[in-house]
Amino acid sequence: MIQAFPPSSPADQAIRGALLDFVDDPFYVPQDQAVRYIPDGLLVIREGHVAAVGAYADLSPTLGDMPVADYTGQLITPGFIDTHIHYPQTGMMAAYGEQLLEWLERYTFPTERQFKDPTHARQVADFFLAELLKNGTTTALVFAAVFPESVDAFFEAAAARNLRMISGKVMMDRNAPDYLCDTAQSSYEQSRALIQKWHGQGRLLYAVTPRFAATSSEAQLKAAARLLDEFPDLYLHTHLSENVNEVAWIQDLFPQYQGYLDVYDQTGLVRQRSVFAHGVQLSDQEFQRLSQAKAALSFCPTSNLFLGSGLFRIEQAKNKAHPVKVGLGTDVGAGTSFSLLQTANEAYKVAQLRGQKLSAFKALFLATLGGAKALCLEDKIGNFDPGKEADFIVLNPQATPLLALRNPTGLAHRLEGVAEQLFSLLIMGDDRAVQATYIMGELAYSSPST
Ligand SMILES: [Zn+2]
Structure with missing residues (x-):
């Protein structure tokens, strides 16, 4: 079940969901070394920047009273x-x-x-x-x-x-x-x-x-x-x-x-x-x-x-x-x-x-x-390394009836499985698959269908 979350801007917040980004170039190193995939992940945002990235189970005890936007079941990637x-x-x-x-x-x-x-x-x-x-x-x-x-x-x-x-x-x-x-x-x-x-x-x-x-x-x-x-x-x-x-x-x-x-x-x-x-x-x-x-x-x-x-x-x-x-x-x-x-x-x-x-x-x-x-901006944007500007998006693998038919089970835990689901999003997805867009940690766009 997908829930919509109001922005808690400009306060610091954490984002829960399946995190997918790159730490190296998959054209040159094996994909398991290039891809960082955390099926139940947490992205911690402070002052518009990534403060921490990791598994929800590891990071959630460190949050204190920081609000969490829960996008469980959705794929969160860099913008x-x-x-x-x-x-x-x-x-x-x-x-x-x-x-x-x-x-x-x-x-x-x-x-x-x-x-x-x-x-x-x-x-x-x-x-x-x-x-x-x-x-x-x-x-x-x-x-x-x-x-x-x-x-x-x-x-x-x-x-x-x-x-x-x-x-x-x-x-x-x-x-x-x-x-x-x-x-x-x-x-x-x-x-x-x-x-x-x-x-x-x-x-x-x-x-x-x-x-x-x-x-x-x-x-x-x-x-x-x-x-x-x-x-x-x-x-x-x-x-x-x-x-x-x-x-x-x-x-x-x-x-x-x-x-x-x-x-x-x-x-x-x-x-x-x-x-x-x-x-x-x-x-x-x-x-x-x-x-x-x-x-x-x-x-x-x-x-x-x-x-x-x-x-x-x-x-x-x-x-x-x-x-x-x-x-x-x-x-x-x-x-x-x-x-x-x-x-x-x-x-x-x-x-x-x-x-x-x-x-x-x-x-x-x-x-x-x-x-x-x-664009020589990899020190500022492009992945979830701590210190990067928190521009990221939420992709819904079941955004349309056809995508939901193609991805009936929710996001895979293994890399091979998520590769297949990501491929379906690339081939069949468009703006309808974009659930939310965050700029410097603040919600800048949210799909009207949710
Ligand atoms: Zn041109």
Whole structure:
């Protein structure tokens, strides 16, 4: 029987349920060493952070009069991390019939034009963040639009919810409509002002965000690199090697460089805190260069399938000889779902089409600790280690009649059993499976059905 619990915010509290998180990477170590599964567990939260994690029987005597929210029978995992998404595209999902370059021109650019209006931008940002929380996503790396107003609106909305979010102003100075173009100099100055205003404020961080090499001059890419040099801990967030025609176009635009990644590399943008969305068309050599630079890739399967871009080579990215950090991205609005569960579902199918297997634990790792590592935030979020920020979610393995039919007996005690139940949640679950979302230990979303 599932019970709903009112938030006892902002008081310290403990959360009882089946705890599932990662202490290591299941792509590289056996799953029983990577997964931490506590069937009857307790997560103790103090001042918004994890104070202790362990078995209920061990920790409950230490609680004193601390209130306990009881989610027995439910699965508690770290909040999902979306490593690539565009908030201005929330209202243009499911735009019919085009591949990348035509899709940008026909649908995306006209939509993003509206984000010069701060009121519109704030309305969409509020909707977008509510949708993230409903889907169990607690951190995201987010494209805003080219207008500084769009970044202010997003960060104001994120700050109001105390969310750990990363975003930045799109930089683009060519091959786009005039109404969306900045210049190398103006994009540098506007980004700089936004960095000074927002980077490191509360839980917010800034990403320098050239859209992709086709819409930035070399001077603009170099201006982006200058910002990365000037401020510590900034991110670089852009697109890379998504579509065959795009890769050919980049070669035409930058004939002096040795391919798509090399354009970013030679302009100073391939670094430890660089996150590149897609990488569907990367060569083996490019994967190796990303590994060497400790840069990250965002695997966006629903988008790659929707735009017909291709099948990401997860096994090549996670190759032990030259590992690349990888997270999952929804890439809304080319992506077709806000749900990281549905994104994992499509990631599994992409792997299947390539003759590979993506286990439930590997997929959940990509959506949690893997995403945190891709964003260099594993010291703050991604699992239940004491000291981490207490962003976590409650998943209901019986959320729908069909899931209840599939999972009739409640959560398994053994790892093999819970792997099967988790897999059913990834394949059949979506926002309906998210019972509750907690931010810094406080209830931020609760399913209306409970
Ligand atoms: Zn994108």
